[in-house]
Amino acid sequence: MAEMTVAQLIAERLVSQGVRRIFGLCGGHIQPLWDAVALAGIEVVDVRHEAAAVYMAHATADLSGELSVALVTAGPGLTNAVTAMSNAFVARSPVLVISGRAPRPQTGMGAMQDIAQAEIVRPICRLVEQVSERHHVISRLDKTIAAALGAVTGATGPAYLDFPTDLLVETVHDADIPALAMEPREAAEPAPSQSAVARAAQLIRASSRIVVIGGRSVRAAADEVRTFLDAAHALYLDSGESRGAIRDDVPGFVPAVRGRAMSEADLVITLGRRLDFQLGYGSPAVFSPDVRFLRIGTSFEELGETRRGEVEVYGSTRAVLTALTEDGLTPEAPDLDWLTDMQKANAHRARKLQTKLQSPELDSDGRMSPNFVIGAVNDLLTDGSVAIADGGDILSFARVGLKPVDYLDCGALGCLGVGVPFAIAAALHRPDESVVAVIGDGSFGFTAMEIDTAVRRGARAVFVVVNNEAWNIERHDQADRFDGNLVGVDLPGCRYDQLARSLGAHGERVEDPGELGDALKRAIDNAPAVVDVLVSRQAKSPDYLSGLAEVPPRQAVGPWNAAEFKRYASQ
Structure with missing residues (x-):
């Protein structure tokens, strides 16, 4: 082995993993590694805030299905990244976060930027490692990569490790590199047991109204899901973490009748999907009281959290659905009339929505509807596009109205500010496709300076700021529930187009709905x-x-919350 430093060895291990791009912000504690990864041929995307680096790694991991890496410096560099790491944790995105820490001789002496980094991030990581000896470097790095890819807990998500700066410049010896530890790790793809598949198949055959709800694992198993839906005469509902994998060309895809499908199904199959607040926690107040659940996943949160399934199958979505299809899973008495009725109802609602998306619906001040902006963005999207939604108010319009192309949004954590960095990462990952982010004006403010990153890195994304000059969900809430006492909800007069131009990007302001289409094409x-x-x-x-703004006590939205209270009152 040629003589190299610990930093160079880490860079070589990342190259062997297939890492082609790292997101980060330079700093003294990581400078040896920053230099090493660049010299190793890894593209370094330098950002304006560490949270943006982790957001970009998150988006890249979701779009590629591979490990993605963020590199941040010690102390405030790491703490700046915590919100984004939390978001990746809730989203279960395979992100590796590497940081530096104070030199070993200064440990415990009040060194510059020396804080308990590992303890801060431990609750939001699949694994946390701190390396202090050169002979531990590769084995611990290999372990954290495996953890991010789901090989340690069964759940993918962020993993973290850091190195003291003085260790990064030490010279590595042959004995410091364990056998095979430089080999790349692959994402876990566990196969199900035959007995679990048999129980699942029996449950499917005995059901007549089947609804499949897709989680993040569907991105890697879209073909298998399509085959399964056809064989099982099943309807399909997506979620933000799987949107775009299954599209309108699948007859069973019925997003416009989501609530009805959930309440009328006699079997719900979750594919790598938590039963979180977005799915009413699997409660009988949201689903039929007689419904049965078949849960497919690779971790407890996907298999048994909140509500256990009548059958729980441990395994990857691809492997489980392949096994079920081979086992012959057609229901014995499928309710085809219900299936047809649901498809017709979905088509009817989709046509009504399309009408709304095409109408400016000017208000009393002459301003266009947010729905009209969503419709205009849809006209730009192609099969290869990536759409991103970020915000409070606008996320709700976008989640309903955007075409089902590959899609990213704030996620279950509701993490505002992801839009700009997500779109930059998507544009770098797919430079030949259109990438459009629909972002609320309030949310845009969190990461607007990353427009500079887009310019410097040549990330050809379009950022559509849907500007109602307010934190509008909260503004409506204060007007309706708090006697119109508007406190801290107005954001008047900001010129985001001028900010863009000052950073070297193209910028336009649109007030006339008749000018919007041409402005988006120019963008x-x-x-x-x-x-x-x-x-x-x-x-x-x-x-x-x-009723989401009210934060109801038992369910996230008003109707489900009322149904939950009614259910408890009847017992």
């Missing part, structure tokens, strides 16, 4: 670009109308 041609679109603040989003 695509001149990306990176910001289109600042003034919209109605009078429009109330689906999430607001559902």
Whole structure:
């Protein structure tokens, strides 16, 4: 082995893993590693805030299905990344976060930027490692990579390790590299047991109204899901973490009748999906009281959390569905009339939505509806596009109205500020495809400076700021529930188009709905670009109308919460 430093060895291990791009922000504690990864041929995408680095790694991991890496410096560099690490943890995205820490001779002496980094991030990581000796470097790095890919706990997600700066410049010897530890790790793909598959097949055959709900694992198993849906005469509902994997060309895809499908199914099959607040925790107040659950996943949170399944199958979605299809899983008495009725109802609602998306619906101030902006964005999207939604109010409109292309959003954590870094990462990952982020004006403020990163790195994304000059869900809530006492909810006068131009990006402001389509086309041609679109603040989003802003006590939305209280009152 040629003589190399610990930093160079780490870089070589990342190269062997297939890491081609790292997101980060430089700092003294990581400078030896920063230099080493660049010299090893890994592209370093330097950002303006460490949270953005982890957001970008998160988006890249979700779109590629592979490990992605963020590199942040010690102390505030690491703490700046914590929110984004939390988001990746809830989303179960395989992100490796590497940091530096104070030199070993200064440990415990109040060194610069010396804090309990591992203890801060331990609750939001699949594994946390701190390396202090050169002969531990590769084995611990290998272990954290495996943990991020799901090989340690069964669940993918962020893993963390750090190195003291003085260790990074030590010279490595042959004995410091364990056999095979430089070999790449692959994402876990566990096969199910035959007995579990047999129980699942029996449950499917005995059911007549089957609804499949897709989680993040569907991104890697779209073909198998399509085959399964056809064989099982099943309907399909997606979620933000799987949207775009199954699209409108699948007859069973019925997103417009989501609530009805959930309440009328006699069997619900979850594919790598938690029964979190977005699915009413699997409660009989949301689903039929007689429904049975078949849960498929690789961790407890996907298999038994909140509500146990009548059958729980441990295994990857691809492996389990392949085994079920081979086992002959057609239901003995499928309710085909129900299936047809649901498909017709979905088509009817989709047509009504399309009408809304095409109408500006000007309010009393002459401002267009947020729905009209979503419709105009849809006109830009192709089969290869990536769409991103970020915000409070606008996320609700976008989640309902955007075409089912590959899609990322704030996720179950509701983490505002992901839109700009997600879109930059997507544009770098797919440079030949259109990437459009629909972002609320409040949310845009969290990471707006990353437009500079887009310009410097040539990330040709379009950022559509849907600007109602307010934190609008909270504004409506204060108006309706708190006697119009508006406190800290107005954001007037900001010119996000001018900010974009000051950072070297294309920027336009649109107030006339008749000018929006052409402005978006110019943005695509001149990306990176910001289109600042003034919209109605009078429009109330689906999430607001559902009561989400009130944060009800038992369920996330008002109708489910009322149903939950009714269920308890009847017992």
